[in-house]
Amino acid sequence: MQFxxxxxxxxxxxxxxxSYCYIPKTPGMDRIHRDVLVSLEDESVFKRAFNLAxxxxxxxxxxxxxPAIVMDVLTDKIPTMKRIFPLLRHISFSxxxxxADPIIPFVKAASRSGINxxxxxxxxxxxxxxxxxxxxxxxxxxxxxxxxxVSALKDIQAKLVINWKPTLTLQNMKEMDDSKIREYxxxxxxxxxxxxxxxxxxxxxxxxxxxxxxxMLPGKYTALDGVAFAEFxxxxxxxxxxxAHTIKMIDFFRRTAEFKNDKKRMMCGAGxxxxxxGGRGFICHRSFxxxxxxxxxxxxxxxxxxxxxxxxxxxxxxxxxxxxxxxxDKGDIERYLHVMEGFHxxxxxxxxxxxxxxxxxxxxxxxxxxxxxxPVYLRLFALFMSTASNCPFExxxxxxxxxxxxxxxxxxxxxxxxREVIKTIR
Amino acid sequence: xxxxxxxxxxxxxxxxxxxxxIDPWKSDDRKVWEHSRNFEVFFGTKCPFGxxxxxxxxxxxxxxxxxxxxxxxxxxxxxxxxxxxxRENMAPKGFLFFSGEPFVQEACMKAIDMTLDAFAESEKKPxxxxxxxxxxxxxxxxxxxxxEKLMEKSRRVGIPIHLSASIDGKHCEPNRxxxxxxxxxxxxxxxxxxxxxxxxxxxxxxxIYSDLIENWKxxxxxxxxxxxxxxxxxxxxxxxxxxxAEWSPDQIGRxxxxxxxxxxxxxxxxxNKNADHTLDFIFNHGFNLLRNSFLEGDGRGMKCALQDYMxxxxxxxxxxxxxxxxxxxxxxxxxxxxxxxxxxxxxxxxDLIPAIYSMKGEDMPYCENCAIRDLCVQxxxxxxxxxxxxxxxxxxxxxxxxxxxxxxxxxxLKRLGLIxxxxxxxxxxxxxxxxxxxxxxxxxxx
Numbered sequence: 001m002q003f004x005x006x007x008x009x010x011x012x013x014x015x016x017x018x019s020y021c022y023i024p025k026t027p028g029m030d031r032i033h034r035d036v037l038v039s040l041e042d043e044s045v046f047k048r049a050f051n052l053a054x055x056x057x058x059x060x061x062x063x064x065x066x067p068a069i070v071m072d073v074l075t076d077k078i079p080t081m082k083r084i085f086p087l088l089r090h091i092s093f094s095x096x097x098x099x100a101d102p103i104i105p106f107v108k109a110a111s112r113s114g115i116n117x118x119x120x121x122x123x124x125x126x127x128x129x130x131x132x133x134x135x136x137x138x139x140x141x142x143x144x145x146x147x148x149x150v151s152a153l154k155d156i157q158a159k160l161v162i163n164w165k166p167t168l169t170l171q172n173m174k175e176m177d178d179s180k181i182r183e184y185x186x187x188x189x190x191x192x193x194x195x196x197x198x199x200x201x202x203x204x205x206x207x208x209x210x211x212x213x214x215x216m217l218p219g220k221y222t223a224l225d226g227v228a229f230a231e232f233x234x235x236x237x238x239x240x241x242x243x244a245h246t247i248k249m250i251d252f253f254r255r256t257a258e259f260k261n262d263k264k265r266m267m268c269g270a271g272x273x274x275x276x277x278g279g280r281g282f283i284c285h286r287s288f289x290x291x292x293x294x295x296x297x298x299x300x301x302x303x304x305x306x307x308x309x310x311x312x313x314x315x316x317x318x319x320x321x322x323x324x325x326x327x328x329d330k331g332d333i334e335r336y337l338h339v340m341e342g343f344h345x346x347x348x349x350x351x352x353x354x355x356x357x358x359x360x361x362x363x364x365x366x367x368x369x370x371x372x373x374x375p376v377y378l379r380l381f382a383l384f385m386s387t388a389s390n391c392p393f394e395x396x397x398x399x400x401x402x403x404x405x406x407x408x409x410x411x412x413x414x415x416x417x418x419r420e421v422i423k424t425i426r
Numbered sequence: 427x428x429x430x431x432x433x434x435x436x437x438x439x440x441x442x443x444x445x446x447x448i449d450p451w452k453s454d455d456r457k458v459w460e461h462s463r464n465f466e467v468f469f470g471t472k473c474p475f476g477x478x479x480x481x482x483x484x485x486x487x488x489x490x491x492x493x494x495x496x497x498x499x500x501x502x503x504x505x506x507x508x509x510x511x512x513r514e515n516m517a518p519k520g521f522l523f524f525s526g527e528p529f530v531q532e533a534c535m536k537a538i539d540m541t542l543d544a545f546a547e548s549e550k551k552p553x554x555x556x557x558x559x560x561x562x563x564x565x566x567x568x569x570x571x572x573x574e575k576l577m578e579k580s581r582r583v584g585i586p587i588h589l590s591a592s593i594d595g596k597h598c599e600p601n602r603x604x605x606x607x608x609x610x611x612x613x614x615x616x617x618x619x620x621x622x623x624x625x626x627x628x629x630x631x632x633x634i635y636s637d638l639i640e641n642w643k644x645x646x647x648x649x650x651x652x653x654x655x656x657x658x659x660x661x662x663x664x665x666x667x668x669x670x671a672e673w674s675p676d677q678i679g680r681x682x683x684x685x686x687x688x689x690x691x692x693x694x695x696x697x698n699k700n701a702d703h704t705l706d707f708i709f710n711h712g713f714n715l716l717r718n719s720f721l722e723g724d725g726r727g728m729k730c731a732l733q734d735y736m737x738x739x740x741x742x743x744x745x746x747x748x749x750x751x752x753x754x755x756x757x758x759x760x761x762x763x764x765x766x767x768x769x770x771x772x773x774x775x776x777d778l779i780p781a782i783y784s785m786k787g788e789d790m791p792y793c794e795n796c797a798i799r800d801l802c803v804q805x806x807x808x809x810x811x812x813x814x815x816x817x818x819x820x821x822x823x824x825x826x827x828x829x830x831x832x833x834x835x836x837x838x839l840k841r842l843g844l845i846x847x848x849x850x851x852x853x854x855x856x857x858x859x860x861x862x863x864x865x866x867x868x869x870x871x872x
Contacts, residue, residue: 220431314754322815339819342791349789349818356784357777364441366434399777400755403791403818406777407435 003053005274006085007061007285008045010074012036014065016096018122019133020169020216022286023065026298032289036064036278040073045277046084051327053275057085062093063276063285071102075109082113092118094165096134097142104152111158118161121146125213126187128180129172143191147198154200162195163207164188169216170225173232178239185211185241214244217394221412223366230416237424245413248388249421266387271323271340281325281336283393290319319396343392343402350386351379353404358382358414361407367414381418389413432773439759439776443745446783447736451516454550461725462734465518465552467504468749469534469740470495473526474562476605477594479635479668481750481808482526489752494741497533503740504537508544510761510768517550521585522557522735524749529563529573537740538576538587546583555585558631560592560602561619565609570622577626590664591623594632597645601635620656629662634684634715636668636677642684646691660696661707665715667831669806671813673823678830685834686841688713693842701844705851718803719832720860722853727786729804743768747782750808751817782807790818792825797866800859802828836860836867 012033017025039045049057060081062074082088091110095103107117124130127139135141146162153160166188168176176184188211195206213236215229236243255266268284276282279291289295296316325336343350355378361367371378390405398406450463471486472495482489511517521541528534538555545551563569580587594602599611623630630649634642653660665688667681689704692712697703708716718729726733730748737748743761746752759773787793787804796802805824807817814821839845845864852860 220428222430222434224430318753318755318815335814338822339814339816342816342819346791346794348794349785349791352784352786352789353781356780360438360442360780363445364434364437366438399781400775401778401781401817403816404778404781407438408431411434 007276009278100148111156116159163210226415354382469525597641631664
């Protein structure tokens with residue numbers, strides 16, 4: 001298997017504490033951050049990445065917590081990355097948009113090295129969401145910082161794409177009536193217009209469709225949560241807008257002809273096209289931190305925050321043993337790749353598992369009864385879920401197998417949400 | 427939210443248990459069952475043997491922590507289970523007591539006896555109780571007597587106990603040593619054991635393991651000599667390949683030689699070169715090792731008994747996928763007690779229930795596109811987890827083993843001139859696959 005992508009852990013602490021973050025903040029994170037910083041400065045993380053993923057890397061993603069706090073170090077390490085990974089053409093990272101200044105020199109340096117950059121900016125919408133979920137003033141500060149970045153990069157030759165990553169909690173969705181939904185989309189339209197006006201460089205692009213709202217995952221979702229999610233989608237559609245799920249469904253149909261034999265194109269590339277690397281190998285950035293005992297103990301102590309059904313020591317031990325390959329053990333890497341390749345390449349088991357679980361849930365009234373009566377509808381749902389909404393890491397944490405989707409996800413999508421999305425396509 | 431979430435997960439598990447197990451166990455018409463709905467009492471892991479390939483020997487504490495194997499708790503829980511079944515007027519089709527070595531454990535003997543007593547007067551009773559045993563009790567005459575008394579009683583009450591002898595044979599003795607290395611199986615032991623097997627019509631189920639696979643032709647002859655000596659039919663032997671990861675290419679080659687030998691031996695020594703009798707035996711009656719690839723299936727998606735059973739780890743009343751996969755993270759949940767009685771179920775990993783009970787072996791990753799997917803005995807989920815970290819990810823060496831097995835069967839049938847007639851004896855739903863794979867293998871060979 002030839003990896004083309006890497007997710008590298010570049011930060012272990014964060015100045016924010018967003019309400020839905022999948023990384024609970026614990027006191028030991030400062031120590032983790034210091035270790036991460038050392039691994040960047042002494043370049044050991046890049047060497048580990050090479051051992052785990054080989055030298056054919058074209059894309060690197062910076063993950064962990066907030067990468068803006070280490071942008072100076074990362075800027076210095078661009079030549080190192082280019083040397084170890086000569087095919088490197090693309091760097092991406094996700095930021096909360098709290099600061100523009102560290103990002104600007106990084107993008108300039110990357111551009112000088114012929115590296116395109118993608119910045120994903122976490123912005124959840126107008127102040128009644130962003131300021132509550134993220135930090136006070138976020139709805140103003142974040143777009144202004146993006147504007148500042150765009151304005152400062154009018155001369156870069158490499159491509160820069162900026163996209164939004166709005167995440168809504170179920171509570172956010174429940175609180176959004178029609179007018180607030182309109183306000184949400186109007187907010188992004190206005191912000192996009194302002195940034196596009198400020199942009200004088202044809203190499204910079206704002207991904208406007210990225211304003212489509214995504215739900216907070218994972219979650220211990222019940223049937224009623226699924227009903228609320230469906231109602232939210234219905235209201236969004238009624239305003240003439242799309243959710244991220246609507247977009248995924250359109251993509252699903254567009255790719256139908258090819259997807260049967262190429263499930264992995266519809267999914268993330270965790271353990272397949274990319275390898276995540278920190279102190280060792282990881283499935284993806286979401287499993288960073290799980291190799292740290294103190295962190296795990298503290299996180300389990302506040303387990304409700306982690307919204308994972310089976311988060312306990314045994315599950316974490318399993319995760320560590322099987323899904324954090326040792327960079328110095330080729331056999332372990334091969335084994336890990338075998339499992340992940342199986343997950344990504346083949347779909348029959350996932351589809352049949354989802355169908356079986358959906359039927360069980362339907363029999364006890366936890367998803368639409370329509371699934372019991374309409375096998376084609378059930379199959380379509382299972383195909384959609386197994387490709388467009390299937391996260392191996394979340395599966396492992398909840399069901400102890402990458403190949404088994406938790407009930408939670410099925411309840412969340414199977415109580416009208418899928419029907420609403422299908423309706424729009426029709 | 428968390429409370430409601432848990433409640434919903436419990437409701438799914440309870441619904442499944444009712445539909446899949448309790449309703450059939452209550453039903454008077456067992457023919458309506460899609461396939462067997464049995465109950466395995468996973469009693470414990472105590473065992474005098476240190477079998478090289480055994481998962482209890484290797485992973486026992488992870489599969490069944492010793493601190494939940496106290497005899498008094500096991501007996502009390504057995505009483506609760508039986509009381510629950512009696513109260514609900516239900517009886518599984520069969521019981522199976524699974525442990526390291528059941529008959530050298532006083533508590534396990536007692537639990538079996540309790541089961542006989544519980545159903546003795548019932549209109550609805552299990553058809554049988556199965557107990558796999560390594561025949562460790564044969565070393566103790568007083569234990570032999572007690573086992574026989576229990577077996578006699580089981581027949582009196584109409585729930586016969588069937589034993590299956592886990593004996594690997596003289597030539598594979600080092601694979602199955604005693605933990606106490608001063609104890610050895612000698613000819614005297616084997617004669618006692620085979621005499622007991624003959625008396626109670628017990629078959630042997632040796633495991634075909636990678637270590638000492640080169641001895642299996644001699645081992646086979648040894649088994650048949652013993653069978654002959656004690657008047658045991660030649661077919662009372664259930665052969666199963668150990669689907670662990672450790673098969674080397676050389677060992678797989680030796681395995682292939684044994685398969686070839688076994689078919690030829692059956693054709694020549696048993697059926698005097700009668701093609702029809704040989705093929706009928708191999709594909710419809712005979713040695714599991716040859717037949718298991720071609721089983722018709724009876725509504726199950728897996729060729730192992732996983733989907734036929736509710737596996738209950740008795741020490742903590744945990745419903746687990748099977749005794750090989752009872753790792754903490756795979757526990758479906760636990761039966762809960764109120765006032766000393768079973769009253770409800772608390773889910774843990776209930777998300778896994780539909781996946782385990784509905785899965786088809788040929789749908790596993792990689793199997794989906796495999797040439798022998800319809801003729802493969804399929805991997806063992808527990809072994810797959812232990813080797814790959816995922817229940818559903820096949821072990822490449824086991825895939826190789828199973829390919830070689832199917833290919834060898836085909837090639838040997840061809841060599842013996844049996845291939846043209848073979849298709850007619852294969853269950854209908856496997857014929858097309860057999861034809862396809864045969865054409866592929868034989869054309870490649872030629």
